[in-house]
Amino acid sequence: MGESVNLFEIKGVYKCYQKKSKPKVYAVYNVDLNIKKGEVLGLVGESGCGKSTLAKILLKLEQPTMGQILFNGQDITDYSFHQMRKIRNRMQMVFQGNANAFNPHFTVEQIIGEPLNNYSNESKEEKEKKIVSMLEKVGLNKTYLTRYSHEMSGGQRQRIGIARALILHPEFVACDEAVSSIDYALKNQILTLLTDLKQQFGLTYLFISHDIAAVNKICDRVVVMYLGNIVEVIPNINNNAQHPYTKALLAATLIPNPKNRRKNTVLFREGEEIKIPDKGCVFQNRCIYTQEICKNEQPALKTQKEGHYIACHLCHHS
Numbered sequence: 001m002g003e004s005v006n007l008f009e010i011k012g013v014y015k016c017y018q019k020k021s022k023p024k025v026y027a028v029y030n031v032d033l034n035i036k037k038g039e040v041l042g043l044v045g046e047s048g049c050g051k052s053t054l055a056k057i058l059l060k061l062e063q064p065t066m067g068q069i070l071f072n073g074q075d076i077t078d079y080s081f082h083q084m085r086k087i088r089n090r091m092q093m094v095f096q097g098n099a100n101a102f103n104p105h106f107t108v109e110q111i112i113g114e115p116l117n118n119y120s121n122e123s124k125e126e127k128e129k130k131i132v133s134m135l136e137k138v139g140l141n142k143t144y145l146t147r148y149s150h151e152m153s154g155g156q157r158q159r160i161g162i163a164r165a166l167i168l169h170p171e172f173v174a175c176d177e178a179v180s181s182i183d184y185a186l187k188n189q190i191l192t193l194l195t196d197l198k199q200q201f202g203l204t205y206l207f208i209s210h211d212i213a214a215v216n217k218i219c220d221r222v223v224v225m226y227l228g229n230i231v232e233v234i235p236n237i238n239n240n241a242q243h244p245y246t247k248a249l250l251a252a253t254l255i256p257n258p259k260n261r262r263k264n265t266v267l268f269r270e271g272e273e274i275k276i277p278d279k280g281c282v283f284q285n286r287c288i289y290t291q292e293i294c295k296n297e298q299p300a301l302k303t304q305k306e307g308h309y310i311a312c313h314l315c316h317h318s
């Protein structure tokens with residue numbers, strides 16, 4: 001196998017949000033991460049752990065508070081809006097819940113066509129042909145061209161979001177909950193589509209999802225985040241996950257009835273306020289194995305095995 005090349009490299013990235021009179025919130029905390037060209041990198045972790053924020057930082061839709069972002073070896077951390085515009089067509093995002101965020105006055109043709117208008121000088125006919133072909137790729141057809149977003153189901157809108165992100169044939173797509181409100185059969189169809197398009201266009205994806213089965217299906221590697229920190233990077237999340245948080249997350253997700261998930265696990269306590277500890281391991285307050293060292297020293301993300309990294313004082317002894 002040839003040497004892998006990084007499409008993205010992020011180093012020491014922090015994102016801090018501070019609202020007036022409220023304490024600081026670190027949505028992303030000291031994250032180092034490489035995304036290899038051609039891979040599908042999964043990103044999982046419970047709600048609020050910083051997944052969307054991290055994706056937006058990669059695309060510079062959010063500016064990191066600290067740290068560095070390299071795209072194709074180029075440091076884009078301080079790129080201006082104007083400089084980003086020149087490379088924006090190479091990186092796209094399927095936004096979480098974007099189904100509800102489309103311009104209500106736009107037809108499907110306008111929604112999917114907007115990036116084309118911004119980045120290409122093709123004729124109206126050529127653009128329409130591309131839009132119809134992309135619609136077909138996401139399992140819709142040209143009768144949708146004149147529809148407005150309120151005239152479609154959540155799943156249809158989600159597919160419009162995917163079509164829109166792919167229309168410029170970007171190199172990288174961050175898919176933020178791209179299949180979350182789609183039923184099982186269609187979900188599999190969209191996952192297959194994402195895989196086909198990846199092969200066809202040599203794409204790289206960041207795939208954010210609460211759906212572990214979907215993550216397993218299409219990801220080459222999975223990053224697990226907890227309160228802004230990466231706690232584990234693992235080739236296959238169902239195989240040999242070791243961080244106590246990853247294990248708890250898997251246990252929580254595997255409870256069949258979604259309504260019971262939050263109640264039945266140590267992870268999700270209703271109304272519980274989770275504080276980031278001042279020192280030590282970020283997971284110490286909820287971990288069942290916490291020891292003295294966990295309260296005092298923050299564990300570094302260390303190699304467990306080739307391609308498998310864990311930030312836990314206790315895991316490396318096993």
Ligand SMILES: Nc1ncnc2c1ncn2[C@@H]1O[C@H](COP(=O)(O)OP(=O)(O)OP(=O)(O)O)[C@@H](O)[C@H]1O
Binds near residue numbers: 026045050051096
């Ligand atoms: N614009 C913002 N202003 C202030 N706080 C924010 C902002 N965006 C995100 N946050 C906070 O940052 C943290 C991470 O949010 P983020 O949306 O990245 O989480 P997430 O992992 O994508 O969650 P979900 O799974 O629910 O989508 C949360 O505590 C959130 O409240």
Ligand SMILES: [Mg+2]
Binds near residue numbers: 051052053096176
């Ligand atoms: Mg999110």
